[in-house]
Amino acid sequence: MRRLLIAILVLASAGAAAPPLKILIAYHSETGNTEKLAAAVKEGAASVQGISVVLRKVSSVTADDISSADGIILGTPVQWGNLSAPAKQFLDQVGAVLGKAGSTYGEGRTAAVFCTAGSPSNGQEMARLSAISAFLGMRFAILGGVNAEGFGTLGPEAATAGKPPGVSALALADGRRFGERFARLTLQFRANASR
Numbered sequence: 001m002r003r004l005l006i007a008i009l010v011l012a013s014a015g016a017a018a019p020p021l022k023i024l025i026a027y028h029s030e031t032g033n034t035e036k037l038a039a040a041v042k043e044g045a046a047s048v049q050g051i052s053v054v055l056r057k058v059s060s061v062t063a064d065d066i067s068s069a070d071g072i073i074l075g076t077p078v079q080w081g082n083l084s085a086p087a088k089q090f091l092d093q094v095g096a097v098l099g100k101a102g103s104t105y106g107e108g109r110t111a112a113v114f115c116t117a118g119s120p121s122n123g124q125e126m127a128r129l130s131a132i133s134a135f136l137g138m139r140f141a142i143l144g145g146v147n148a149e150g151f152g153t154l155g156p157e158a159a160t161a162g163k164p165p166g167v168s169a170l171a172l173a174d175g176r177r178f179g180e181r182f183a184r185l186t187l188q189f190r191a192n193a194s195r
């Protein structure tokens with residue numbers, strides 16, 4: 001009887017799945033473009049086994065969303081050549097929450113950024129680099145994307161004021177690919193990282 005009990009316990013512990021890693025996707029969007037790209041990024045990330053995704057407007061993010069996240073992705077519209085003020089406020093919130101928790105800020109966690117802008121080459125680089133710079137300052141490990149040509153990028157982006165306007169199917173596919181890559185690499189990174 002005792003042996004049977006032990007065997008059951010061993011089998012149960014072997015079969016117990018590790019809790020999923022949590023990815024927070026926080027975005028600001030005034031006219032829906034960045035929100036669409038955020039949904040594509042979520043789709044890609046959620047397709048990876050062992051990942052749970054929390055998708056939130058930056059205005060709704062809680063301290064718990066931040067402190068419990070293994071990886072954080074920020075989505076922002078480009079406004080006057082840089083990330084938007086609410087997206088910047090979110091970065092300040094991340095710093096305040098992780099700083100309060102004690103200590104090592106984003107150490108052992110991953111971060112990334114994506115953006116939408118009206119026209120090509122009109123602030124996308126600056127917006128993403130600004131966010132990346134803040135995340136690096138908080139000790140996150142930064143992950144970028146891979147474009148259709150196979151080159152690494154600062155993260156997905158879309159120019160939305162073309163004809164037709166909005167986020168193209170190509171940009172959405174890029175977002176999904178990026179989300180999947182971010183989730184997969186976060187799993188690898190977290191397996192060896194300590195906070």
Ligand SMILES: Cc1cc2nc3c(=O)[nH]c(=O)nc-3n(C[C@H](O)[C@H](O)[C@H](O)COP(=O)(O)O)c2cc1C
Pocket residue numbers: 028029030031032033034035076077078079080081082116117118119120122123160
């Ligand atoms: C205040 C403001 C400033 C903007 N500045 C830029 C800019 O510098 N460069 C650009 O290409 N588009 C700019 N845009 C256009 C937005 O970045 C673009 O429409 C974006 O896709 C909006 O995203 P959303 O629908 O998620 O709000 C600006 C829009 C607003 C409202």
